[in-house]
Amino acid sequence: FLDEDYDVSVDIFSFGVVLMEMLCCRVANADGFLMRLPQFKFRVLLPEFRASLPASCPPALATLAEQCVSFEPRERPEIHAIVRTLEAESVGRVDSDLLPPLTPAPYHEGVVLKRNRRGKRSWAEKWFIVDHDHxxxxxxxxxxxxxxxNAGWRCTLPPISSLSLRECRIWKTMEMPELRFNVIDSNWKIKRELQALSKRELELWMELINQGIDYANQLYAREHDLPNNSTSASGSNSSRPSRSSTSKPRPQRTKANSDAAPRKPRRSRGSSVAAGFDEPPETPETAEDRADEVYLWLKQIGFQRYAATLKAKGFASLDFIREVRPLSLCSKRLVS
Known part of the structure; x- marks a missing residue:
């Protein structure tokens, strides 16, 4: 598009996205993960990626993934450097026969809003306790x-329900209200629908529950003599992914959690709905459209109906596209 050149940095970027998917056990552009939006110039939002990483992820691989998806192509590493990093990480893990130290066992208790699973599905204040792996x-x-x-005070009421955190994960997407998050199991079934009382409480609870998930998975691996890079024997991704290397994320929702995560309309082959937009109706092409570079660019990929929507959001020209290299990858991501 626009007759601009591109080179091997296209493939480096694609490799970076795939590496992020593997590290987080999540699929890009699904469930709000790695949604590259025009208002951010189609950048990969690194804070979202970092929040989805498991504690067991090798730092070198996380850094490599971030470098590969750099906004500027010249800042992406060469393929030889990528191979050296992967080989060094592989050798380091093979030579290590010792289990890593367990994540500190968390303990915290306090008030969290919980959504009822039955009836009117209303929200109620409950007393939650993160206790080691439960x-x-x-x-x-x-x-x-x-x-x-009182220092040292702990709730003595018997629990109404207890959830083992092994193979669980936190599910938090951009579409959810700011203070809400879910705890789901390895089958993507929602086990707890929760809402914190404040943003500070949200960060605290998500961090402690993630810590409990890491502790539960590491403890299970140690007790069952699993390899260092495996924390579960079966399939099990957040804000952090479920701690498993064998699971396959399931973008489809089950009937049990359809209220919490409405099913997206199925798209037929050859048609697409841009993420975050309601599909506008088709309108006849006018002479003004044929002179509009935004309309003509979108027409090449079958998205001309979104020209008015894109311009209403401030993208009146293709200047924002010209800043993104390579353009072929940009268009490919927009279509997908």
Whole structure:
């Protein structure tokens, strides 16, 4: 498009995206993961990727993935450097026969909003406890506000329900309200629909639950003498992925969690709906359209109906596209 050249950096970028998918056990452009949007000039948002990494991910591989998807092609590594990094990481892991130290066992308790699984599915305040490799909840303790001021105080009420965190993961997407997140199991079934009381509480609970997931998976691996790079024997990705190298993410939703994650309309081959937009109706082409470079560019990939939507968001010309190299990859990602 636009007669601009591209080179091997296209393949380096694609490799980086695939590496991110492998490290996080998630699929790009699915469930809000690695959604490259025009308002961000189709950049890969690194904070989202880092939040989805498991604690067991080798730092060298995470850094390599980030370098490969650099916005500027000249900042992406050469293929020889990529091979050397992968070989060095492979040798380092093969030579290591010792299990890594366990993630510190977390303990925390406090108030979290929980959505009921049945009936009107309303939200209610519950007392949640992250205790090592389990997540418990019970009713609010009497005078808990005053009790929390006492150092060492812990809730003594019996748990209503307990959830083993092994092979679980946190599911948090950009489409969800800011303070909400879900805990799902290895089959992508929602086990807990939760909402924190504040952004600070959200970050705290997500970090502690992720810590509990890491602890549970590492403990299981140690007890069952699994290899260093495997924490589960069967398939099990967030904000962090489920800790498994054999699972395959399932973008389809089950009936049990259809209320929490509405099913997206199925797309037929040859048609597409741009992420985040309602599909506008087809309109006859006008002389003004034929003179509009945005319309003509979108027409080449079958997206001309989105020209008005794109221009309404401030993209009145192709200047924002010219800043993104290579353009063929940009268009490919927009179509997918």
């Amino acid at each position: 997540l418990h909840y019970t009713d609010l303790p009497p005078r808990w506000q005053q009790q929390q001021q």
